[in-house]
Amino acid sequence: MIEMIDIWKTFESHKGGHHTILRGVHGRIRKGDHVGILGRNGSGKSTLMRILSGVENPTRGRIRREMSISWPIGGAYGLLTQVSGASNARFISRLYGTPLQQTQDFVEEFSELGRFYYEPVNTYSSGMVSRLLMGLSFAVDFDCYLVDEALSTGDVRFAAKCRHMLEVRRENAAMILVSHNASHVRQYCDTAAILRNGALEFYEDVDEAISAYQGL
Amino acid sequence: MIGNVPQRQRDGGLAAQLRVLHALVLREMLTRFGQSRVGYLWLVGEPVMLAVGVSSIHWVTGHGLPNGVPVFMFYGLSYAPFFMFRSIVSRNSGAINGNRSLLYHRSIHLHDLTLARTVVEFTAILPVVIGFVLGGMLFAGIFPANPGLFLLAMVLSALLGHGVGTLVAALIVIFEPLERVVHPLTYLMMPLSAAFGMVDSMPPEAQKVLLSIPLAHVNEAMRDAMWGDKIVSHYDLGFVALWVLILNFLGIAALRAVRHRISMAA
Numbered sequence: 001m002i003e004m005i006d007i008w009k010t011f012e013s014h015k016g017g018h019h020t021i022l023r024g025v026h027g028r029i030r031k032g033d034h035v036g037i038l039g040r041n042g043s044g045k046s047t048l049m050r051i052l053s054g055v056e057n058p059t060r061g062r063i064r065r066e067m068s069i070s071w072p073i074g075g076a077y078g079l080l081t082q083v084s085g086a087s088n089a090r091f092i093s094r095l096y097g098t099p100l101q102q103t104q105d106f107v108e109e110f111s112e113l114g115r116f117y118y119e120p121v122n123t124y125s126s127g128m129v130s131r132l133l134m135g136l137s138f139a140v141d142f143d144c145y146l147v148d149e150a151l152s153t154g155d156v157r158f159a160a161k162c163r164h165m166l167e168v169r170r171e172n173a174a175m176i177l178v179s180h181n182a183s184h185v186r187q188y189c190d191t192a193a194i195l196r197n198g199a200l201e202f203y204e205d206v207d208e209a210i211s212a213y214q215g216l
Numbered sequence: 217m218i219g220n221v222p223q224r225q226r227d228g229g230l231a232a233q234l235r236v237l238h239a240l241v242l243r244e245m246l247t248r249f250g251q252s253r254v255g256y257l258w259l260v261g262e263p264v265m266l267a268v269g270v271s272s273i274h275w276v277t278g279h280g281l282p283n284g285v286p287v288f289m290f291y292g293l294s295y296a297p298f299f300m301f302r303s304i305v306s307r308n309s310g311a312i313n314g315n316r317s318l319l320y321h322r323s324i325h326l327h328d329l330t331l332a333r334t335v336v337e338f339t340a341i342l343p344v345v346i347g348f349v350l351g352g353m354l355f356a357g358i359f360p361a362n363p364g365l366f367l368l369a370m371v372l373s374a375l376l377g378h379g380v381g382t383l384v385a386a387l388i389v390i391f392e393p394l395e396r397v398v399h400p401l402t403y404l405m406m407p408l409s410a411a412f413g414m415v416d417s418m419p420p421e422a423q424k425v426l427l428s429i430p431l432a433h434v435n436e437a438m439r440d441a442m443w444g445d446k447i448v449s450h451y452d453l454g455f456v457a458l459w460v461l462i463l464n465f466l467g468i469a470a471l472r473a474v475r476h477r478i479s480m481a482a
Contacts, residue, residue, distance in 0.1 A: 011479075050480050054322045057476055071320035078317045083246050094239035095321055097225035097232070106222055141221045169221070 002029040002052070002069065002144060002174075004200075006061035009047055021047045022058070023198030029144065031067065033174045034166065036185030036206065038213045039195035045178045048195060049148055052176065067143030067174065073133055074148025081122040085113055085132045088121065089139065096140045103139050110165075111135035112158070131158060138165055144174040147188075149181070163188060182210045236323050240332035248336075259340045267295045267344060283446040286356055291412070292348045293442055294435065297370055298411035300341035301377040301431065302402045307333040308381025309388060309398045316480065326471040326478075330385055334378040338370075345370070349442075361444025369437040372456050376430055379463025386470030389477055411435045416448040423450070430459035 007025040010018045021044040029035055039045040049072050050056045051063065071077055080088055086104055093103035108117050111131040116124060121132065137145060145166070166175055166188070177188050185192050185206060192209035193202045196216065203209035227235075249255025271291040281290055311329040318324050345366075352358040360366055388394050406412065408425075410432035415423050426432040433451040440449035 053320055055320050055480055056478075069322075071322075077320045080243065080247060087246060091239055091243050093222070094242065095236060095323065097227065097235050098222035103222045139222055141223050 001031070001064070001066045003027070003064040004052075004061070005064065007048075007051060007058045007063070008060035009044070009051060009056075010059045021198060022051075024061070025195075025198070025200045027193065027200050027202065029067075029174055029176060031143065031172065031174055033191065034189045035174075035176050036189035036192040036209070037176060037178045037195055037200070038180065038182060038185055038192060038209065039178070040180060040216065043195045044198060045180070045195055046148070048200075049146060049178050053146055070137045070140065070142040070145045072146045072148045073137045079121055079129070079133070082120055084119055085111065085117045085121055085124075085135075088132065089136060092136050092139060098140060106139045107132070107135040110138060110161075127155070134158075134162055134165075138162075141172075143172060144176065147175060147177045149179055149184075159187070182213055186210060232323065233328075236328050237332055237335070240318075240324070240328055241335050244332050244336045259336075260343050263296055263299045263341055263344045264347070266299060267292045267348070270295045285443055285446050286352070286358070289348060289352050289356070289358065290443075293345065293438070294411045296341055296344045296348065297373055297438055298406070298409055298435065300337055300370070301373050301409070302405070304334050304337045304374060304377030305381040305384065305402050306398055307337055308378065309384040309395065311381075312385050312389060312478070313395070316478065319478070319480070326385075326475060327382065327468055330378065330382045330467075330471075334374060334381070337377075338374045341370075360442050362441040365441035366438055368453070369434050369441060372437075372453065372460060373431070373434045375460045376434065376456070376463060379460060379467050382467030383463060383470055386467065386474045389474040405431065408432065409435055414439065414447060415450045430456045 004025050004027045007022050008020065009022040010020045013019055025048065037045060037048065047056075051058050053069060053072050054063070054065070055071075080091070085107065089104045089107040090100060092098075092107075093100050111117065111128075111134065113124075113128055113132060116128060121129065124132065166173060175188070177185060179185055189206055191202065191204060192206045192213075193200045194209060194213050194216075201212075203212065225235075245256070245259065249258055271288045274291045275288045281287055308330040311333050312326060315329045318329065319326075349360055349363075352360075384394065384398060408429050408431070410426050410429075415426050415432060415436055418426065427450060433453070433456045436449040436451040437453060437456075439447055440451065
């Protein structure tokens with residue numbers, strides 16, 4: 001389980017003063033949950049994502065993590081672009097202690113990059129980069145995957161493959177999908193929450209959440 | 217295959233720490249030299265070129281040294297370890313800014329980033345030093361007086377550089393312009409390091425100043441280890457060890473203190 005307990009996040013403004021982005025976020029994510037977090041641009045989605053991943057600490061409040069959480073899958077976080085996808089897979093394998101060859105093969109098969117798998121990442125299209133990122137994170141047996149819009153770049157067939165991957169691991173793996181796009185949340189998630197005014201409102205039913213979100 | 221997910225090793229403590237360091241060191245080498253094999257040669261090639269160049273200049277200008285100490289070897293073995301110290305300080309200073317996005321991997325801590333760079337710089341210089349020493353054995357019949365002391369002094373020099381570099385890396389998080397001052401400062405440390413002149417050959421006032429600097433002690437120790445009775449050296453390794461502890465403690469404490477200031481927001 002991951003529990004967010006009264007999370008506040010304040011940034012110092014460059015002109016002096018503060019912006020408070022999160023004002024008391026509460027929430028609980030259990031094993032196997034697929035939760036969508038919907039929010040308009042600037043609502044604090046990325047900030048919440050960074051706090052969930054543990055790369056930044058909240059100004060106030062705390063997070064209890066009883067599951068291992070992936071790095072946010074979305075931006076090219078931590079990807080080395082001047083070396084190949086295979087090199088990146090080996091780095092992830094060494095870092096997380098997964099078997100080297102098995103990890104490299106897994107990412108190769110999952111990301112469907114063909115011969116590009118052995119070419120530098122800076123020659124990839126954005127779709128290829130996002131397939132590599134999904135492959136890299138699925139190559140580690142996390143309990144919870146943090147997904148930051150990444151699923152939006154792949155084609156329909158690849159999206160189905162990611163969904164299948166999450167289904168297969170459903171018994172163990174939870175997913176938190178952060179998006180401004182309601183249709184992605186409908187596609188991938190069972191429950192949803194809306195981030196607005198710095199707080200998180202949970203809905204049992206995805207459609208209910210989406211209609212509330214679209215009414216904003 | 218798809219259901220067959222690679223499983224993580226569930227280890228803790230030192231093993232996990234070493235695994236992270238190993239991954240970072242290999243990554244660091246890849247970042248700096250790309251995937252070509254020639255890249256790894258450059259890791260060693262750059263200090264070799266500088267060390268050979270500097271020694272050749274001293275050799276040609278014919279600075280005499282006492283007791284038949286060969287000029288070329290003397291300066292090569294002074295320059296290479298100083299080059300290591302300098303690159304550890306400067307590479308460590310940029311370790312956080314250059315690797316910020318790696319912090320998304322929760323097992324990587326700030327100190328791992330600087331430590332990986334120190335390990336890379338140290339292992340790059342080691343073959344250069346060994347090359348000079350082997351060359352001396354083969355072509356001039358010169359054997360190091362105390363190889364163990366030489367290695368110890370190199371390790372202490374690396375740890376001094378690591379402490380300074382880690383501290384500077386943390387200070388740069390608070391005050392970014394400091395980044396631009398690092399290169400000139402490490403350059404100006406050259407005369408203060410006693411890497412290019414024996415302390416014994418300096419006037420008494422200068423000796424006093426030099427011996428207040430731990431780096432000078434380290435370089436004197438290396439000369440003692442190499443040349444033994446042929447030269448007079450002044451050093452105190454206890455003094456160096458004390459500074460190693462102080463600098464590394466300050467560096468690690470400073471990293472902890474600035475961790476919350478590092479924001480991933482672009």
